[in-house]
Amino acid sequence: MVAGGDGIVAHSDALLAGGSIDIESGGGASTGAALETSSKGVKTGVYLIVEGADLSVDSADDSLHSDGAIRLSSGTLEIASGDDGIHAEVAAVLDGADVTVSQSNEGLEAGLITVADGSVDITASDDGINGSGSTSVEAGVAAAAASSDETGAVEQQDQRQAGPGGEGADFTDSGELVTISGGSLVVNAGGDGLDSNGSISITGGTTTVWGPTNDGNGALDCNGTMSVTGGTLLAVGSAGMAEAPSSTEGAGWISAALSGAQGSKVRIVDSAGTEILSFTASKAFASIVYASAQITNGADYTIEVDGSSTSVTAGQAAAGTGGAMGGPGGQGVPVALGGPRAR
Template sequence: MAVVVGLSSIGIVSAQDEATLITLNGDSAEVAGTGAAVEGSIITISEAGTYTLSGTLNDGQVLVNAPEDAEVSLILNGVTISSSTSAPIYAQSAAAVTVILAEGSENSLSDAATYVYASAEEDEPDAALFSNVDLTIEGSGSLTVTANYADGISTDDDLIISGSPVITVNAVDDAIRGNDSIDISGGVFALNSTEGDGLKSSNEEASLILINGGSYVINAGDDGVQSDFDFTMNAGELVITAVGDGIHSEYNLTINDGSINILNSEEGIEGGFIVINDGEIHIVSTDDGINVSEPDNTTTTTETTVETTTEIAAAVPAEGQQGGFGNQPPGGMMGLGQGGMMGLGQSGMMAPPGQGGMMQGGFGTTSTSPYYLHINGGYIVVNAEGDGLDANGSIEMTGGVVLVNGPTAFDNGAIDYDGTFEISGGLLVATGSAGMAQAPSASSSQFSLLINYATAMGANTLVHIQTSEGEEVLTFAPAKTFQSVVFSSPDLAQGVTYDIYYGGTSDGTATDGLYADGTYTPGDLFSSVTITDTVTGVGQMGGMR
């Protein structure tokens, strides 16, 4: 007969619900209730219902093999399950499976380094917790997964994680994989992958990783987060150390809020259509910081892509509309000055001596690539060895704060785009080498400065701009050697003269190199300039030297 357990204390299922109780006893198990049977160390669940598991199972498996219309819930209330041949928990057949981590419970799963399949044609399961059907994980207990074969937690369909579970995964391949989608609204996650990704959704026709909350520490042998279609973050905290990309999405990559700290990556954030509306983002990358690129899986039909990108575009302020600064460092941001000295050539690069003369510029080409980076708000700090912001397409900025510590090598730039870079709001400071330096497009509605020094400046050398009356508008200390500075702000105005200094000291408060509320002690005066055009070049052209 079914046994009524104290599920109300677990905080998940009403005490009125009946659950089958499965007690794990080393090499075997006992079942009190219906819907489950034991053969050796294999527990097979064959009916819809709720099953509460507790105890230890050595070298066994919990197998869900229920009808295709059966809803199955597994309450893990202090279990330790290991297998030397397969997945400790395998949802082979059902309509959907829910794994509930009982409040206060500690649960662990570990699998084998080599799986044994019934035939050579089979390759599933391939995760310590594997499901062929939709999988939901909820509750407030903990789950530790040691995946010695491949993935830690994996489903061929949709994966939902809700509540406040504490989940630790140590996997050879992907830590958590939902083929069609991953939807997480809460929890604490420590995800470690030796060769794979931290979070992965791999359906090339339509997949989504949706982060609505939770705290994540990800160490990945490949990408921290990888979606073969779309990624959206609305809340939560991501801390990522990755051998590959920090966050990679083939098509739409949207950040509406939350905190992202990419401590190491090849490319920090990469996608086809990147939209940042808010949030705090820190990126360290050995290649590009934020990269817009053509999707690899271009065989995917464009109809879905056009539809989703249109929805994202609807959230972008209208052309010419100035966005706010979004998240700002403590103390607020200082206003910014204007100047002009040397012209920009037709390509948007600084013209050599004798070829100056205030050309409107940026470095945009006539690229017709549909891919883009839109920044409408947020606080973004990039430290990149490659390009800081790299768009194989266009860039649009309407608000937010963007601080870029770009490359020291001459063949990359703090900003790199193929089409146009329209800026109408927000604060932009981008430093790096001068050889490939680009400023926003001359068609922008907000003024910009492109400053190129004659020689490279050392890391932490202050860049200071003040009005001719002595009003401080920018003090910034780049984190690396630099020779070029791109600067844009809503406070820049035509006809105002500014003094540009390098060196000196400030007793203000620095946040990510940006100073506020301090007094500047002058270093050397580099130039005094008056802005006369949308993009004003100051100094001379040249690579880092």
């Protein structure tokens, strides 16, 4: 379908359980979100659930938007957005679908984000994953009820004028939570790669972050605690705002401030010369963070970039690299949501 405004609108719930659905709204992602017109791909007031559908969305505004929660359990989603690829006011759960966000301002945004299974590949000009929003049903209902297309347009304009990366924002932990417990996640971001106004918890899965090349953002950005206790995390980006995990019980981590170009060959080896990891850089970088059960905090490792070696001690942040700020963890994903009206 081709729509000048929103593609599919449900004031309560939308369940996409099969078939093939193609949506172009507002002229597509290349048009960019208009301040005066809502041009989202799929928009709901409470739940947006994809179970088995093959969905292609090319939208000027958010491709998938819910005032409540989004769950992507199975199916294939191809998303291009002039604003957010996936936006939920309260919770977004990706637990089995194959999701590709090929273009977006911010790839995935919600107060409570869970990646539990499936394959997720996100490209964003600003933040790749952004834990920002409401963390309870009550707060989500209030936020949706207080919003309108007009106020949303003003907020969007203010964000654009403020510039990328949330400059001037409050850096206190506001309770949001990004959880990665399984699946494969790849993020390529021009702003922050993994960003949470609250905490980040990685307990499983494979997470790869190609972060920013500018020093005003970081591959990892967390106002609360950043915990890595399972799975693997590779975060490559600039050094100016680089962060390392604050807790890694069950997994060690390496942090290094060293530079490479797009296409650089990188290897991590232990003191015995055994290769732990090798990869080719997708973009220029000035810092590397790697967390895995294969890493032992306190042990020495060598990072090679195009044959040039740097020695590091696991569990120690590189010069100019800080750990995430301490703070309380986030809250669980709500089982049920109230009835906010669609925007």
